[in-house]
Amino acid sequence: MSGADGARRPVMESLLVGVDHSESARRAARFALERAHALRARLRIAHVINWSRYHIQSLEETFERPVRRREEIARAQAEVLDPLLAWAEEEGLLEGVEVTTSVEHGRPSEVLADMAAKEGSDLIFVGRTGEANLRTAIFGSTASRLAQHAPVAVVVVP
Amino acid sequence: MSAFTHTIPATGAVLAVGAEGSLDSFLENSFGPVARGLESVVFYSVPLFGTQFPLIVLWLVLLGLFFTVWLKLLSVRGMAHAIQLVRGRYTDKDAAGEISHFQALATALASTVGLGNIAGVAVAISLGGPGAAFWMIVAGFFAMSTKMAECMLAVKYRHVREDGTVSGGPMYYLRRGLADIGLKKTGLVLAALWAFFMMIAAIGTNAFQSNQAVAQIVEVAGGGSVGAWLDDNRWVLGLALALATGAAILGGVKGIAKVTEVLVPFMAVLYVASALIILAVNLTAIPAALAEIVTSAFNPQGVAGGAVGALIVGFQRAAFSNSAGVGDAPIAHSAVKTRRPATEGFVAALEPFVDTIIVCTMTALVIVTTGVFRDADPDAVDGVTLTSRSFATVAEWFPYLLAIAVVLFAVSTVLSNSYYGMKAFGYLFGDNRIAENVYKVVFLSFTVIGGAVSLGPVIVFTDSVFFLPAVCNGIGLYLLARVIRREFRGYWHSLRAGEFETVEEMHAARNTARRTTDGS
Numbered sequence: 001m002s003g004a005d006g007a008r009r010p011v012m013e014s015l016l017v018g019v020d021h022s023e024s025a026r027r028a029a030r031f032a033l034e035r036a037h038a039l040r041a042r043l044r045i046a047h048v049i050n051w052s053r054y055h056i057q058s059l060e061e062t063f064e065r066p067v068r069r070r071e072e073i074a075r076a077q078a079e080v081l082d083p084l085l086a087w088a089e090e091e092g093l094l095e096g097v098e099v100t101t102s103v104e105h106g107r108p109s110e111v112l113a114d115m116a117a118k119e120g121s122d123l124i125f126v127g128r129t130g131e132a133n134l135r136t137a138i139f140g141s142t143a144s145r146l147a148q149h150a151p152v153a154v155v156v157v158p
Numbered sequence: 159m160s161a162f163t164h165t166i167p168a169t170g171a172v173l174a175v176g177a178e179g180s181l182d183s184f185l186e187n188s189f190g191p192v193a194r195g196l197e198s199v200v201f202y203s204v205p206l207f208g209t210q211f212p213l214i215v216l217w218l219v220l221l222g223l224f225f226t227v228w229l230k231l232l233s234v235r236g237m238a239h240a241i242q243l244v245r246g247r248y249t250d251k252d253a254a255g256e257i258s259h260f261q262a263l264a265t266a267l268a269s270t271v272g273l274g275n276i277a278g279v280a281v282a283i284s285l286g287g288p289g290a291a292f293w294m295i296v297a298g299f300f301a302m303s304t305k306m307a308e309c310m311l312a313v314k315y316r317h318v319r320e321d322g323t324v325s326g327g328p329m330y331y332l333r334r335g336l337a338d339i340g341l342k343k344t345g346l347v348l349a350a351l352w353a354f355f356m357m358i359a360a361i362g363t364n365a366f367q368s369n370q371a372v373a374q375i376v377e378v379a380g381g382g383s384v385g386a387w388l389d390d391n392r393w394v395l396g397l398a399l400a401l402a403t404g405a406a407i408l409g410g411v412k413g414i415a416k417v418t419e420v421l422v423p424f425m426a427v428l429y430v431a432s433a434l435i436i437l438a439v440n441l442t443a444i445p446a447a448l449a450e451i452v453t454s455a456f457n458p459q460g461v462a463g464g465a466v467g468a469l470i471v472g473f474q475r476a477a478f479s480n481s482a483g484v485g486d487a488p489i490a491h492s493a494v495k496t497r498r499p500a501t502e503g504f505v506a507a508l509e510p511f512v513d514t515i516i517v518c519t520m521t522a523l524v525i526v527t528t529g530v531f532r533d534a535d536p537d538a539v540d541g542v543t544l545t546s547r548s549f550a551t552v553a554e555w556f557p558y559l560l561a562i563a564v565v566l567f568a569v570s571t572v573l574s575n576s577y578y579g580m581k582a583f584g585y586l587f588g589d590n591r592i593a594e595n596v597y598k599v600v601f602l603s604f605t606v607i608g609g610a611v612s613l614g615p616v617i618v619f620t621d622s623v624f625f626l627p628a629v630c631n632g633i634g635l636y637l638l639a640r641v642i643r644r645e646f647r648g649y650w651h652s653l654r655a656g657e658f659e660t661v662e663e664m665h666a667a668r669n670t671a672r673r674t675t676d677g678s
Contacts, residue, residue, distance in 0.1 A: 054260055059415075062493045069256060
């Protein structure tokens with residue numbers, strides 16, 4: 001498909017960065033935006049809302065789920081992605097980079113790996129420590145799980 | 159009167175034990191006759207094989223038997239597939255963040271697993287001997303097919319609103335499903351009747367749960383002054399339970415539902431684990447217990463009505479434990495995110511399997527291996543108390559754990575039932591705040607009454623009202639039998655033909671597609 005016109009493709013054309021509320025995510029986003037700029041690659045900024053199909057719900061929550069889900073997505077957009085984009089704009093990081101954003105539900109490491117496969121991303125960026133909690137302390141971080149399962153190279157930004 | 163009630167202690171006899179003139183005995187005096195009057199209508203019995211067979215029990219068993227044959231054992235053949243569905247093997251990524259098959263199943267289970275399995279088995283064994291447990295398991299097996307059929311319909315005919323929220327359950331599939339096959343009027347009548355009966359049934363279940371939770375707290379409190387006082391003033395505990403529930407359903411306190419929903423699965427696992435420990439201790443007694451359960455199913459000793467008597471008791475308690483055919487669980491199952499209604503049918507079949515077959519077998523084995531039921535005075539030690547004492551023979555601490563578990567199970571079932579009752583209420587009366595609150599207050603007052611009176615009249619009342627919705631739901635299921643079979647056949651056929659991709663296959667397909675695009 002590509003290469004039909006004989007032009008050389010850039011080494012990397014599509015990058016993915018996973019972000020959350022944390023400082024570490026900011027650093028990862030900065031790093032990813034700078035690489036995207038240098039490589040002239042597209043960048044998808046993704047936030048994953050932690051969700052498991054095994055979370056226990058009360059009957060009432062069960063029926064409110066579709067509404068809650070939309071609220072969660074709207075909140076993620078307003079509290080994570082929008083401030084991040086505003087910050088990147090201010091820092092002048094968005095210039096010359098084609099950025100798309102998405103919010104998904106699921107286990108962050110799995111969703112990011114799947115997304116990379118689906119979108120054909122060439123590289124995934126994540127911060128080293130996200131919103132650390134007890135679970136992370138016991139089961140390891142998104143970054144380490146992602147490094148083990150991702151279909152493409154993973155850059156863990158300190 | 160059915161054979162069943164002859165074995166229940168007469169209300170008067172129980173009264174004599176309680177303190178005369180107390181609030182408990184007042185409630186008992188007023189409640190008992192009403193319950194028994196209702197029972198004589200619902201449990202209208204016909205003579206069969208020399209004993210009285212309540213028609214409603216026969217109705218539910220035949221319903222399960224019919225769908226087991228009609229769907230050619232699909233409930234069992236589809237179990238492996240059901241487990242794959244629960245594990246999300248066929249779940250689209252788009253469904254992330256929506257209600258999964260696991261969650262729908264867990265929610266439905268949280269409202270059925272509980273006292274029906276713990277106290278119900280004990281009631282069955284004390285009335286029908288160990289053989290009743292065998293019939294409970296058989297009934298659980300039939301129940302899988304009923305659940306499968308009704309929960310599939312609940313998804314197929316659910317009402318999806320613009321905001322994506324759904325309403326489903328018998329009132330919707332009776333109305334829409336029957337209208338689809340040209341029985342519009344029948345559908346409307348059955349749906350309205352079902353909703354009306356469900357409102358009352360929810361109240362009945364609530365009384366039973368409260369009764370058994372209070373019984374276990376009194377059991378644990380012991381014979382000291384506190385225990386004796388609680389025993390004489392059970393309504394206080396019932397009131398406490400009603401206040402906790404009321405805070406959740408009237409006061410909108412979310413924490414109570416949250417805590418119970420999180421703890422209930424945990425307690426269920428703990429209960430099964432405790433049962434396994436006790437069975438491990440009594441390992442050598444298990445073969446004999448199994449033999450006794452099976453042989454006394456066909457030839458029980460000293461059971462009113464003989465084998466048929468044991469069968470009736472077993473079937474009745476099983477029906478109460480898994481509620482298949484009643485139509486309450488389909489409400490919970492209808493919330494699942496799926497494009498294919500049949501999937502939730504397969505998943506729902508696991509519900510009686512876990513609820514009645516696994517948990518009830520465990521409880522029955524514990525009761526029979528420990529042998530407590532043989533020595534206990536059936537008038538004083540019944541229901542949850544029997545289970546508790548059986549467990550206590552091996553683990554002295556168990557009654558305390560059980561008391562916590564029972565209270566949690568009771569609260570979660572009471573909350574779910576208030577929700578089911580409200581859904582039925584909403585279907586009939588729309589959103590009328592004042593009427594809703596009146597219903598909730600009536601509901602809660604039965605939490606208090608249920609706690610105060612003795613088990614006999616409560617079981618009579620609960621059983622009577624609990625099975626009323628099953629009449630409407632059952633008629634609807636028979637009328638929709640062809641629709642049900644068509645849906646499952648079509649799905650099963652497509653599944654076998656490999657038309658539904660698993661998550662792994664979706665991935666593989668995606669990766670292949672990617673390699674071809676990259677392969678320049």
